[in-house]
Amino acid sequence: MKLLKTGAVALNQTPLDWIGNKNNIIKSIEKAKETDIQLLCLPELCISGYGCEDAFYSPDTARISLEILLDIVDYTQNIAVCIGLPIWVNNKIYNAACLVANRQILGFVCKQNLPNYGLFYEDRWFQRWKPEHIDEISINDFKYPVGDIIFDFKGVKVGMEICEDAWVNNRPAPRLFDRGVDIILNPSASPFAFHKYKIREQLVADASRAFGCGYIYANLLGNESGRLIFDGDALIASGGDIIASSDRFSYADYTLTTAIIDIDTNRIEQSKTKSTPLIGKKTVVSNLEFDFSETPQIEPFKQEAFEIGGYIKEEEFARAVCLALFDYLRKSRSYGFTISLSGGADSCACTALCGLMLKLGDESIGIENLKERLSHIPEIKDAKTEEELAKKLILTVYQGTENSSKNTLESAEELAKSIGATFYNVNINGLVENYTAMIESQIGRDLTWQTDDITLQNIQARVRAPGVWMLANLNNHLLIATSNRSEVAVGYCTMDGDTAGSISPIAGIDKSWLRTWLIWLEKTGCEVKQKHIKIEGLKYVNALQPTAELRPAENKQTDEKDLMPYAFLNRLEILAVREKKSPMECFKYVEHICKEEYDRNDMYNWTVRFFKLWSRNQWKRERYAPGFHLDQHNLDSRSWTRFPILNGGYTYELEKLKEYFEGNQQRKRRGIGF
Numbered sequence: 001m002k003l004l005k006t007g008a009v010a011l012n013q014t015p016l017d018w019i020g021n022k023n024n025i026i027k028s029i030e031k032a033k034e035t036d037i038q039l040l041c042l043p044e045l046c047i048s049g050y051g052c053e054d055a056f057y058s059p060d061t062a063r064i065s066l067e068i069l070l071d072i073v074d075y076t077q078n079i080a081v082c083i084g085l086p087i088w089v090n091n092k093i094y095n096a097a098c099l100v101a102n103r104q105i106l107g108f109v110c111k112q113n114l115p116n117y118g119l120f121y122e123d124r125w126f127q128r129w130k131p132e133h134i135d136e137i138s139i140n141d142f143k144y145p146v147g148d149i150i151f152d153f154k155g156v157k158v159g160m161e162i163c164e165d166a167w168v169n170n171r172p173a174p175r176l177f178d179r180g181v182d183i184i185l186n187p188s189a190s191p192f193a194f195h196k197y198k199i200r201e202q203l204v205a206d207a208s209r210a211f212g213c214g215y216i217y218a219n220l221l222g223n224e225s226g227r228l229i230f231d232g233d234a235l236i237a238s239g240g241d242i243i244a245s246s247d248r249f250s251y252a253d254y255t256l257t258t259a260i261i262d263i264d265t266n267r268i269e270q271s272k273t274k275s276t277p278l279i280g281k282k283t284v285v286s287n288l289e290f291d292f293s294e295t296p297q298i299e300p301f302k303q304e305a306f307e308i309g310g311y312i313k314e315e316e317f318a319r320a321v322c323l324a325l326f327d328y329l330r331k332s333r334s335y336g337f338t339i340s341l342s343g344g345a346d347s348c349a350c351t352a353l354c355g356l357m358l359k360l361g362d363e364s365i366g367i368e369n370l371k372e373r374l375s376h377i378p379e380i381k382d383a384k385t386e387e388e389l390a391k392k393l394i395l396t397v398y399q400g401t402e403n404s405s406k407n408t409l410e411s412a413e414e415l416a417k418s419i420g421a422t423f424y425n426v427n428i429n430g431l432v433e434n435y436t437a438m439i440e441s442q443i444g445r446d447l448t449w450q451t452d453d454i455t456l457q458n459i460q461a462r463v464r465a466p467g468v469w470m471l472a473n474l475n476n477h478l479l480i481a482t483s484n485r486s487e488v489a490v491g492y493c494t495m496d497g498d499t500a501g502s503i504s505p506i507a508g509i510d511k512s513w514l515r516t517w518l519i520w521l522e523k524t525g526c527e528v529k530q531k532h533i534k535i536e537g538l539k540y541v542n543a544l545q546p547t548a549e550l551r552p553a554e555n556k557q558t559d560e561k562d563l564m565p566y567a568f569l570n571r572l573e574i575l576a577v578r579e580k581k582s583p584m585e586c587f588k589y590v591e592h593i594c595k596e597e598y599d600r601n602d603m604y605n606w607t608v609r610f611f612k613l614w615s616r617n618q619w620k621r622e623r624y625a626p627g628f629h630l631d632q633h634n635l636d637s638r639s640w641t642r643f644p645i646l647n648g649g650y651t652y653e654l655e656k657l658k659e660y661f662e663g664n665q666q667r668k669r670r671g672i673g674f
């Protein structure tokens, strides 16, 4: 019986953190050896980090990566390990993975298919390796094979696909199958997006079925470089089934997933499918002989409760953003988070996420390990509980004006109290009045709500920024900007006012869904070990209607009155931005789909408003603090949705839409069906 004990590691790496990355790799290899693993897969580019951006062009990045690789080789006695790193071959840069076994480098496989869509830009730095091409590189006067190679461990053959390689039509796997490969390793850097884990599971299970092999998939973990979150998905499949998968969203440096692959049984499946043997291609023979296991895989594949509890999007959002915040705090060496807390949905969501981060972190690795990972923060040395941590790490401030209500103050204060955050309450009315009077004296007239509505709104939002920045500076905190995705789409914010901040944790999520999530977090919460982590202090905000509270209370300002219903805005954003439909196409779509919900006239006005605001506010999107990628189609102008800052404002398209709308209105009035 050829039963091989294998492992996949999810690593929390940081671009260009050579020592930190090396230590994580070595720790995970040592752990794998303790567990008698014989073949181990680590994630893509795990030595340098995946998100090195233009630092990949620096020859030093590849040079130091090789240096680190040579250090790691010493730790591979009696184990084979796949390690990702950038390499130079003939003055070109490749995204490669090295197979090391028994303290020897066997060779390098290079990625053949590079993702260059959405948030990926790999074509900018790397070359695509040509299938079946083989070359050599020299390291310290030794030559090693590089390219489309496979590895032979006394009869057990191992091949590789590197991340995107497995997602495309012309993937290497069929060619590996033709060469009789028993196991395919896939070092990956696959960023988090809602529900994407399902695609990965399917991909890995299907590959193992179609190619009759064991398939070992390792992904990165955590917020690697600022915007991208990796969920730490590691998967092992055999015989067409997933036989092991990692706990996702861990707060640890790494997680190790293990499984026993039955090589003989997979071979029987391979033997049933005809193929064209590829002869004469490069196979690197290793001197490592695997010690096969005596015991087959008996533990069934188990998922964590939250994965199957029926609230996967809510859970994924909570866990992905909390882990991203934690890593951002740690990796930016900041001492905590400061939030201007209005008691409304957005700032409450940001505050709740900070509180939840501590609770989930505590559940994941325990409070002492959590403190250890934040050991750069002297203030938390003596903290013993989540609340004591929250007091130091989360600072909130309510900044009321004469337009603020008792309800929002209560909501802010109660939420802060319920998670243990520090809460301050200041009044900024005097500051607003001073600014207004200063300008009035110069322009020689009073500013009024009738004539100067936006200006009077914006000054309130702007006056809140310096004070909250001051608190952030005092405490060496990150200032959280609270803009959500719906506001980002239409620029519904005051630049340098409520956009002030260093990170925007909710800029990737729409307001409509965010509000349902807040209710879920108050009433249901994250499922961990047979209990639920809720934030009950959200009950006050969940009873409120979103409002900017910038106009006098008698005007009863609500966001949705200013803009349009958030659910409708979200629908338009998907149609207009993701699906690139024209104003006319969007309107025709919504007038058909939403005719029971909204008045046609309103829908026309909202569609026009959406396109005008969307096209006018690209400059604002360019200036939001970095946010996190949460799905496959977001509005991040730096790495995702590109749009010209100066543009025609859809004037022509909106004129055509007007003709269509008015034409149809007249036909409707005359009783002609359409």
Ligand SMILES: Nc1ncnc2c1ncn2[C@@H]1O[C@H](COP(=O)(O)OP(=O)(O)OC[C@H]2O[C@@H]([n+]3cccc(C(=O)O)c3)[C@H](O)[C@@H]2O)[C@@H](O)[C@H]1O
Pocket: 454, 457, 458, 461, 491, 492, 493, 494, 495, 497, 498, 547, 548, 549, 550, 559, 562, 616, 619, 645, 646
């Ligand atoms: N293409 C371009 N490139 C660069 N800059 C451009 C520009 N077009 C305009 N601008 C500049 O933009 C300025 C206007 O932008 P800005 O000052 O931000 O203000 P603006 O976008 O005119 O108004 C802010 C909007 O956000 C709403 N708001 C504000 C605050 C909070 C909330 C809330 O939900 O709580 C909502 C408020 O009700 C209002 O509708 C102009 O003075 C001009 O200088």
Ligand SMILES: Nc1ncnc2c1ncn2[C@@H]1O[C@H](COP(=O)(O)OP(=O)(O)OP(=O)(O)O)[C@@H](O)[C@H]1O
Pocket: 339, 340, 341, 342, 343, 344, 345, 346, 347, 348, 397, 398, 399, 400, 401, 404, 461, 464, 482, 498, 545, 546, 547, 548, 549, 559
């Ligand atoms: N009274 C206030 N005290 C402190 N911060 C405030 C206050 N009013 C507004 N802000 C800041 O300005 C941001 C933008 O306001 P906005 O109204 O868009 O968000 P919100 O109040 O959190 O949520 P909602 O829009 O659902 O009411 C807030 O998230 C908050 O950071």
Ligand SMILES: NC(=O)CC[C@H](N)C(=O)O
Pocket: 044, 114, 115, 162, 163, 164, 165, 167, 188, 189, 190, 191
């Ligand atoms: N690093 C990669 O090649 C990632 C690409 C792949 N399609 C993914 O999202 O997982």
